[in-house]
Every structure is written in structure tokens, then in C-alpha cells.
Ligand SMILES: Cc1ncc(COP(=O)(O)O)c(C=O)c1O
């Protein structure tokens with residue numbers, strides 16, 4: 001389903017014209033579609049309906065509490081990387097027993113909180129973390145459920161900044177060391193070895209690296225079985241790509257079918273941690289053209305959204321489609337550089353985009369539901385934009401626009 005569609009030349013979010021939302025909430029603003037989140041979550045869940053599984057949405061992709069609560073109501077699990085994400089999941093009504101805790105640098109206080117609410121599993125990334133978790137669980141008189149994140153040394157074929165499963169990446173324990181580390185962990189009294197996990201990167205557009213990874217992990221599972229360590233789940237992480245431009249990623253159903261086939265009748269529950277493939281195309285960022293400025297070299301449209309609102313183009317040179325909110329044919333088409341007000345040359349959301357523009361026009365940056373608002377900042381002391389969740393013909397403000405007061409506490413001025 002395509003949640004953002006034109007009707008009579010105007011972009012709609014589900015049943016609501018985008019200009020109506022802008023009238024109420026201003027620009028820039030993130031707009032999410034509940035129906036799109038639901039469809040994309042269910043693509044995973046339904047494909048595994050007769051297979052033991054848990055779909056843990058990766059909270060880092062979009063941690064808005066409205067978004068999390070929409071997913072929690074579908075029965076989603078969650079993949080978290082900090083106690084902050086855990087608290088958001090709890091606030092949104094998520095079930096702690098469906099939460100997996102990932103990340104290379106968990107702190108003791110985060111482990112304590114996660115153990116006390118009863119998360120499903122800790123995805124441990126180093127031997128030092130195993131030791132700390134064993135100590136913390138011991139202090140609390142409990143056993144921590146553990147999976148070890150293995151680094152399979154598989155090339156995900158994605159942007160180097162978002163590739164995580166190569167030997168030179170900081171993530172996980174090298175798969176060749178994993179057997180030894182599991183044996184060490186098995187001797188720690190406050191750990192319970194439940195599973196194995198991996199995550200090789202983000203925005204993958206082919207299944208081959210996932211399948212190579214699964215083969216390597218299954219080999220490890222068999223070796224552990226010989227060592228008397230019997231695991232109950234395998235967590236394949238997230239990483240399935242989406243269409244930003246001309247990519248042709250496999251769909252979640254085909255991916256799940258391929259995993260199931262390879263898993264055969266092994267008694268292993270399958271856990272997934274999809275983020276982008278659930279949230280990216282469920283959101284847009286709406287921005288207004290403030291000024292048009294043509295130089296000898298370029299035509300610039302200065303828009304009111306900037307790299308602080310949407311960092312992906314500046315950080316990864318990422319391309320995201322940018323479309324007019326209202327189609328017009330009364331001005332000539334030009335190749336515009338869409339740049340924000342921040343004082344950085346890297347502050348652009350799109351370059352050389354062929355559009356018909358006038359000052360005051362609204363533009364929609366597509367595929368902005370994942371790694372959009374969550375990566376925003378106050379750079380240049382800009383207030384972060386509001387987030388709105390559309391559900392049919394209803395519009396819910398799920399985070400208000402920041403104010404300068406949110407950025408400046410009076411008590412922060414130094415005393416005389
Ligand atoms: C451990 C882990 N799980 C899940 C994800 C979510 O990945 P994606 O948004 O590509 O599905 C990430 C981010 O790449 C991650 O690091």
C-alpha cells in the first residue's frame with residue numbers, strides 16, 4: 001500500500017490532505033502513516049504465522065512513542081539499544097518479555113533495569129560484556145537470558161557506514177571465536193544461553209548475504225550442540241532494504257520464506273529486528289520553500305528543513321525522493337538544489353532535482369519514516385520538528401514542535 005498519494009494534484013497522507021496537516025502543525029514536520037506501519041509489520045508477522053517467531057521492531061529507526069504504541073498494539077516485539085529506548089517501549093505499552101537488548105556498550109545500570117523488567121534476551125557483543133552481565137545478574141540474584149552476537153564476516157554490499165558484519169567492524173564476536181566464547185559463557189552461573197544473533201548491515205537489497213550469514217550461523221549452532229550447548233532461538237537482526245530510488249530489494253515475505261526453507265524443521269525460534277523496512281516508507285518530512293535564489297552556477301531553493309532535521313543526505317550522501325505537495329504547471333521546470341538554512345555546505349536534502357517551484361510551495365521528502373527524526377539535532381539552535389501520525393482521517397500529534405524553552409533552561413546560566 002502507498003500511504004502518500006496524489007488526489008486531484010494534492011498529496012494526501014492516508015485520507016488527509018497534507019496542506020491541512022501543515023495548516024495545523026506548520027513546517028517542517030514529520031508525518032507518519034499508521035496503516036503503512038501496520039502493513040509492513042504484518043508482512044513479516046504473517047509470513048511466519050505458522051513458524052515460531054518474534055518480530056522485534058528496531059526502535060532506533062523511529063522511536064516516536066505513537067509509532068511504538070501502534071506497533072505494540074499489533075503484538076510487536078522490540079529491539080532496543082539503550083535504557084532510553086526501553087523506557088519508550090514501556091511507555092508505549094510494549095511487552096518487556098518481547099524485548100531484545102542489542103548494542104556494543106551496555107552500561108551496568110541499563111542491564112539492571114532491563115533485568116528488573118524482564119526483557120526477553122541480551123544480545124551480547126563482547127566477552128567483557130558477558131562478565132559484567134553475569135556480575136549484574138548475580139547482584140540481583142537472577143540469571144540473564146543471553147544470545148551472543150556473532151560477526152559472520154559477510155559483506156552486506158551496502159554503504160560502508162552502515163555495514164556491520166565485516167571483520168573490521170566493531171560489532172559482535174568473530175564467528176571463529178564464538179564456540180570458545182559460548183563455552184566460557186556456559187560456565188558463568190548467572191547467564192542462561194538462549195540464542196545466537198547477528199546483524200550484518202542496513203539497507204541490504206539482495207538476499208544472498210543474509211543466506212550466507214544464516215549458513216554460517218547454523219554451522220555454529222550445530223557445533224555448539226556437539227559441545228552440549230543447545231540454543232532455542234536464532235536472531236537474524238534487521239537490515240532489509242527499502243526503495244528510495246531505483247533499488248529492488250526483496251520483499252519481507254520472500255525473505256521470510258527463504259529463511260524458513262533454510263531453517264527446515266530445526267527446533268529454533270526465529271527472531272528478526274527490522275527497522276527501516278517497517279518505518280522508512282511510512283513517513284514523509286514536509287518542508288516549505290522559503291526563498292528561491294539563482295546564481296550563475298546553480299538554482300537554489302532554500303527550504304525550512306535542514307540537515308539537523310534530516311541528516312541522511314549530509315551524512316551518507318543518501319538520495320531520497322522529494323516531491324511537490326501540490327502539483328503545478330504555471331512555472332518552468334528547473335534543476336533545483338534544495339538546501340536548508342544551516343551554515344554548512346553539506347546542508348542539503350536534495351541536489352539537482354527537476355521541479356516546478358515557487359516560494360511558499362510545500363515539498364515532501366519521501367521515505368523519511370526511518371532514521372529521520374531520530375537522527376535530528378538542535379544544530380544551529382534549531383527547534384526539532386513535530387511528529388504527526390495519521391490514521392485514516394484522524395491526525396494525532398505524537399510529538400509537539402520543540403520550543404526554544406525546551407532548549408534553554410533558565411537555571412543553566414552561570415551564577416554571578
Ligand atoms: C543490531 C541491529 N538490529 C537491527 C537494526 C535495524 O536495521 P534496519 O533498520 O536496517 O532493519 C540495526 C541497525 O542497523 C542494528 O544495529
Ligand SMILES: N[C@@H](CCCC[NH3+])C(=O)O
Nearest residue numbers: 060162202203312370371
Ligand atoms: N542511520 C542509518 C542506518 C543505521 C543503521 C543502524 N545500525 C541510515 O540512515 O541509513
